[in-house]
Amino acid sequence: MPGSLSTFGFKVFLILWTLGVPVFAAPAGSEYPMRRVADIFQPLSRPAEMIHEATVLVLMICAAVFIVVTGLLVFIVVKFRRRADDDGQEPPQIYGSTQIELAWTVIPILIVVVLILVASRTIGEIQNMKMPEDALKVRVVGHQWWWEIHYPELGIVTANELHIPVSDRDPEKATPTHLLLQSADVIHSYWVPQLAGKTDLVPNKDNELWFDPYETGVYFGNCAEYCGTQHANMLIRVIVHTPEGFARWVAQQKAPVPAPQTLEEIEGHRLFFANACMSCHTVDGTVAEGVFGPDLTKLMTRQTLGAGVAPITDKNLWSWVKDPQVLKVGCLMPDMQLLDPEVDAVVAYLKTLK
Amino acid sequence: MSSETIIDDNFKAPPPERVGEESGSLTRIVQELVFTVDHKKLGLLYIGSGLLFFVVAGLMATMIRLQLFFPHHELLTPDVFNRFFTMHGTTMIFFVAMPWVFGFANYLVPLMIGARDMAFPRLNAFGFWVFLFSGIFLFSSYLTAPGLYDAGSAPDVGWFAYSPLTSKAFSRGHSTDYWTLSLLMSGISSIATAINLIVTIVCLRCKGMTLGRMPLFVWLILVMAFLVVIAMPPFSACQIMLCLDRYLGAAFFDTQAGGSAVLWQHFFWIFGHPEVYILVLPAFAIASEVIPVFSRKPIFGYPIMVAATVMIAFISTAVWAHHMFTVGMTSVGNTFFAISTLVIAVPTGIKIFNWLATMYGGKIRFDLPMMFCIGFLFQFLIAGLTGVMLGVAPLDWQLSDSYFIVAHFHYVIVGGIVFCIFAGFYYWYPKVFGRMMNVKLGHWHFWLFLIGFHLTFDPQHVSGVLGMPRRIFTYEAGRGWEIWNQISTIGVLFQGAGVLFFVTNLIYSYFKGKKAGDDPWDAWTLEWATTSPPAEYNFEKLPEVKSRRPLWDLKHPEDPDWKFE
Amino acid sequence: MSAERLASGDPAPMINDPAATEEPWVLPSTRKVGILSLILTESALFTIFVVAYVFYMGKSLNPPYPKDVLEFPWLGTIALLSSSFTIVAAEIMLRRSHRLGFLLCWGITIALGAYFVYFTAFEWLHLITVKNLTIDVNVFGTTFYSLVGLHLSHVFIGLLLLSIVWLLTFFGKIPADHHEHIEMISWYWHFVDVIWIVVVTVVYIISVRVGIN
Ligand code: HEA
Numbered sequence A: 001m002p003g004s005l006s007t008f009g010f011k012v013f014l015i016l017w018t019l020g021v022p023v024f025a026a027p028a029g030s031e032y033p034m035r036r037v038a039d040i041f042q043p044l045s046r047p048a049e050m051i052h053e054a055t056v057l058v059l060m061i062c063a064a065v066f067i068v069v070t071g072l073l074v075f076i077v078v079k080f081r082r083r084a085d086d087d088g089q090e091p092p093q094i095y096g097s098t099q100i101e102l103a104w105t106v107i108p109i110l111i112v113v114v115l116i117l118v119a120s121r122t123i124g125e126i127q128n129m130k131m132p133e134d135a136l137k138v139r140v141v142g143h144q145w146w147w148e149i150h151y152p153e154l155g156i157v158t159a160n161e162l163h164i165p166v167s168d169r170d171p172e173k174a175t176p177t178h179l180l181l182q183s184a185d186v187i188h189s190y191w192v193p194q195l196a197g198k199t200d201l202v203p204n205k206d207n208e209l210w211f212d213p214y215e216t217g218v219y220f221g222n223c224a225e226y227c228g229t230q231h232a233n234m235l236i237r238v239i240v241h242t243p244e245g246f247a248r249w250v251a252q253q254k255a256p257v258p259a260p261q262t263l264e265e266i267e268g269h270r271l272f273f274a275n276a277c278m279s280c281h282t283v284d285g286t287v288a289e290g291v292f293g294p295d296l297t298k299l300m301t302r303q304t305l306g307a308g309v310a311p312i313t314d315k316n317l318w319s320w321v322k323d324p325q326v327l328k329v330g331c332l333m334p335d336m337q338l339l340d341p342e343v344d345a346v347v348a349y350l351k352t353l354k
Numbered sequence B: 001m002s003s004e005t006i007i008d009d010n011f012k013a014p015p016p017e018r019v020g021e022e023s024g025s026l027t028r029i030v031q032e033l034v035f036t037v038d039h040k041k042l043g044l045l046y047i048g049s050g051l052l053f054f055v056v057a058g059l060m061a062t063m064i065r066l067q068l069f070f071p072h073h074e075l076l077t078p079d080v081f082n083r084f085f086t087m088h089g090t091t092m093i094f095f096v097a098m099p100w101v102f103g104f105a106n107y108l109v110p111l112m113i114g115a116r117d118m119a120f121p122r123l124n125a126f127g128f129w130v131f132l133f134s135g136i137f138l139f140s141s142y143l144t145a146p147g148l149y150d151a152g153s154a155p156d157v158g159w160f161a162y163s164p165l166t167s168k169a170f171s172r173g174h175s176t177d178y179w180t181l182s183l184l185m186s187g188i189s190s191i192a193t194a195i196n197l198i199v200t201i202v203c204l205r206c207k208g209m210t211l212g213r214m215p216l217f218v219w220l221i222l223v224m225a226f227l228v229v230i231a232m233p234p235f236s237a238c239q240i241m242l243c244l245d246r247y248l249g250a251a252f253f254d255t256q257a258g259g260s261a262v263l264w265q266h267f268f269w270i271f272g273h274p275e276v277y278i279l280v281l282p283a284f285a286i287a288s289e290v291i292p293v294f295s296r297k298p299i300f301g302y303p304i305m306v307a308a309t310v311m312i313a314f315i316s317t318a319v320w321a322h323h324m325f326t327v328g329m330t331s332v333g334n335t336f337f338a339i340s341t342l343v344i345a346v347p348t349g350i351k352i353f354n355w356l357a358t359m360y361g362g363k364i365r366f367d368l369p370m371m372f373c374i375g376f377l378f379q380f381l382i383a384g385l386t387g388v389m390l391g392v393a394p395l396d397w398q399l400s401d402s403y404f405i406v407a408h409f410h411y412v413i414v415g416g417i418v419f420c421i422f423a424g425f426y427y428w429y430p431k432v433f434g435r436m437m438n439v440k441l442g443h444w445h446f447w448l449f450l451i452g453f454h455l456t457f458d459p460q461h462v463s464g465v466l467g468m469p470r471r472i473f474t475y476e477a478g479r480g481w482e483i484w485n486q487i488s489t490i491g492v493l494f495q496g497a498g499v500l501f502f503v504t505n506l507i508y509s510y511f512k513g514k515k516a517g518d519d520p521w522d523a524w525t526l527e528w529a530t531t532s533p534p535a536e537y538n539f540e541k542l543p544e545v546k547s548r549r550p551l552w553d554l555k556h557p558e559d560p561d562w563k564f565e
Numbered sequence C: 001m002s003a004e005r006l007a008s009g010d011p012a013p014m015i016n017d018p019a020a021t022e023e024p025w026v027l028p029s030t031r032k033v034g035i036l037s038l039i040l041t042e043s044a045l046f047t048i049f050v051v052a053y054v055f056y057m058g059k060s061l062n063p064p065y066p067k068d069v070l071e072f073p074w075l076g077t078i079a080l081l082s083s084s085f086t087i088v089a090a091e092i093m094l095r096r097s098h099r100l101g102f103l104l105c106w107g108i109t110i111a112l113g114a115y116f117v118y119f120t121a122f123e124w125l126h127l128i129t130v131k132n133l134t135i136d137v138n139v140f141g142t143t144f145y146s147l148v149g150l151h152l153s154h155v156f157i158g159l160l161l162l163s164i165v166w167l168l169t170f171f172g173k174i175p176a177d178h179h180e181h182i183e184m185i186s187w188y189w190h191f192v193d194v195i196w197i198v199v200v201t202v203v204y205i206i207s208v209r210v211g212i213n
């Protein structure tokens, strides 16, 4: 929205910088554009869009106030500076004026009333939005430092990367996604700037969030509430699919995991269960039912490891299994002290999880 | 039993002794500082220790900025980084801004109201030493557990320490205990000092100084002290509850035992929001003294300035949940707090306009105090407007906990408060040490700090808008944040250089500064009526005033203020 | 125009209108303003603890619940509240310079306060050993002990001050200019009493009537 960007008013020079930031094109590895630069001035979903409209309005009001007051300040500083030829007399002593005071009480009150109206309307629109019956329901549970993701109606459990179908700009035809936000430990916050404002995940509290993206893509976001050591590496990716793409993804997630084939895979499988991995991780169709760590059933269908800390590649997987503390210092998965050949085997097994 | 005290009788003071005439061996000076109950020395101790903490916390900020210079930079480990921003924030708020505020108040209030000392001098000393101890206690955490090299067991839960991150389950060891005990102690000291200030202002004004004739500085300090008295106890209550949780297994904030995570946020911000006004009111107070004197006009709309201040304080106790717009309040709750937050813009605006009106029609002298005040006006305006944007709750849903917030509050705190504090330093230094501060060094300080400030904090608005959350020790490349972080980091070097000039100036001028005389700025309030530096008991004879500007009356007998009041 | 005149000791250099100096310049006493500020700040402290108590009312996940274990502390309450009257009586005695009467009334006040502490100690002993209500058992235990305990600590401080005064009077004499100190201590004692009324209402009357969850 470059048009509304130009309302950045009092910080015109900052806008120019912002506009100069390239929006990254899709690299290999994803069928959808990577929307890495999560500019709140480029909303692509209704809640973000509503906030954006309010932002532009508020920004214009603030810019106007800024220009008037700064103009006044500059004028006064220039006009009433002491001149070189000053006569040494004190200027007339003025103590106040009720009319003027009244003026600069009433005008700001009027402005504030406008701001209040903008605020309360937008709050109501976003928070009290009726979700259609058929909205996709997702439960997101924050953990130190990863996201657990459930699709209760689809019977899918995954982690870190949220997959949803694209919606429509027309509110009538919209297919929004409705998130239920919970926390397993401390407070986190779910923030994908181009989709919606952030909402916290608070223990013992159910929060809600919704969005209905207009365009496909991989949207980037972060955990936005400080939650401990690795708060910085609690990244969010929302993959917005075409309807067909989403159906394909669902089918893939529901398909049973193929049994390990090669000797190495079978050895890895054995090690996985011999080494307590199962006490923290779930792999569907096996006895691994741990819930302390992310569900690994479809690990290889994800783009990243450890909530975005690194892309899933052989090298990174190896490093992670060898010692997760290398890629993500302080994360809650311990170094499992596997020998190098054991790591090879476990990685081979993990690579079958797709 | 008489319930009233007649002030004059209270002050059969011993004959004053001029500070400058004492022999100054080092042990003697130390001895004097340690045992003093004199409000001026305590004021200087407050300001001086605040300055030390400022340099330490500023160096932490420098490390933070250096770590963020590159994406994936590995200068600091996550834990060290997390400790740095926690300690930076905590120190800056409680051990820099607070002692500066109390230091200026301590030094100036008795002088301005024509009193010989604070009402309870020993309580005053108690307050200072408890404050200093709690600061040292907090920093001693760097020496424990993994020790200095591994950055100790310094607190790492952020300056508002949201539960349940602080509970035993998620914060093992003692780092959080350092945080909570230190702030419990410093809270008690703040309350003691605030009560002292209130009593001093209410009970020790010199003859003729009615409430309506107090300098605005004193008024604002009075309101600030009231805010401390009502807002600090919730904070202490928080700390007590947290201690009970951590030591006795209580469940106030223990979410696993049915406690609430949101309750801490409410209690913290019931304190935390008034706290930011506790810090800003004294900054306003300094501006309200400097701007009239350097515009050569009385403050415009004095009664309305007072009323606006009281309004700000009053409203500020009802806006706390604007720090919690994202926690999942109902739409009614969000709307209420959005409204109360926005309303504060009105009285604050009145203050800004009155300062402008004071300058209007004057003959503005661009001495250093005034330069810093003009910087303050400009930056505070922007900061206030970004605050207003955050007050519109939906905008806050996007901007909360992003670098936009970091930009907002450094704009208020550094661009507003620190600028005013610097103005205060340049303005009262001649009174305190009897020598003017060097103007050339001062100009270097001003321009470097101004440029550095804008380089550091302007770009943070943009990175916030581009989705950069605060409190992250690292970030991915390619999210559009690199350039803004780099500019921001470079800015710190300018700020640091500015501060170096400032510190140099403080020391240099102490020895080499031009002799100031009693009233170098041709000012109007009582502190300029006594000698520079003021004698032990301030005034040989307690003054008596007839208007808000006693020295104006004295200097302009043909046109005295009291004729107009 | 020299401002130095002010500091130089010239007689009242600010006076422009001689008539004005005749009015006495009277300000409130520092002690009163001090104690009032202290009471204000303490009220804020108590408010937060009361709010925490109310917030957690009916939110305990497991027993014991207030209605099962709390009994209205009649004796303690009566003792504490009546001590507010005896302290007033003591003040009257003091004003009449009736040393023995003062010692007596002041002593009764101390005794009543001490009885309150004694009573609460046994109440807590009972709650802990018989009713299994401890500070870490649930949020009721947490908020109950911290609120009542906070008040109790104030009774303690009050008792300490009262006892010091009593001993000083017993072994010597209170100088007349210390009467105001005594008045301030009694203000503080009244404040502790008023807080008890709030605590007792919230804890023993309201919360025992609130259902569970
Ligand atoms: C000293 C400090 C100070 C001051 C004075 C302020 C002033 C204001 N602040 Fe700020 N604030 C902080 C320090 C301060 N703040 C800090 C430290 C934090 C973050 C804490 C943390 O999370 O770590 C914070 C965070 C913060 C938030 C929470 C953000 C979040 O975490 O999600 C909000 C939200 O509403 C906010 C709003 C405001 C508003 C509306 C004002 C108003 O008072 C501003 C009023 C001033 C003006 C508006 C300008 C002048 C007025 C006019 C010229 C009149 C005309 C104008 C209009 C009618 C609009 N602030």
Ligand code: HEA
Pocket (backbone or CB within 6 Å): B054, B055, B056, B057, B058, B059, B061, B062, B064, B065, B085, B086, B088, B089, B090, B092, B093, B096, B097, B157, B158, B159, B160, B406, B410, B413, B414, B418, B456, B470, B471, B472, B492, B493, B495, B496, B497, B499, B500
């Ligand atoms: C009084 C309050 C105050 C002040 C004055 C400052 C001053 C500064 N602050 Fe800070 N800040 C806070 C209060 C304050 N801050 C708070 C409350 C937080 C939130 C913490 C949290 O999230 O919990 C915060 C957080 C915060 C962050 C965000 C951290 C994060 O979220 O990860 C950053 C990052 O840039 C930052 C930077 C700075 C800088 C560069 C300065 C500069 O102005 C400092 C300038 C001073 C110096 C540089 C030192 C003195 C100079 C020398 C000794 C000379 C030699 C040095 C050099 C040449 C470099 N601060």
Ligand code: CUA
Pocket (backbone or CB within 6 Å): A142, A143, A145, A187, A188, A189, A223, A224, A225, A226, A227, A228, A231, A232, A234
């Ligand atoms: Cu999770 Cu920050």
Ligand SMILES: [Cu+2]
Pocket (backbone or CB within 6 Å): B272, B273, B276, B320, B322, B323
């Ligand atoms: Cu606030």
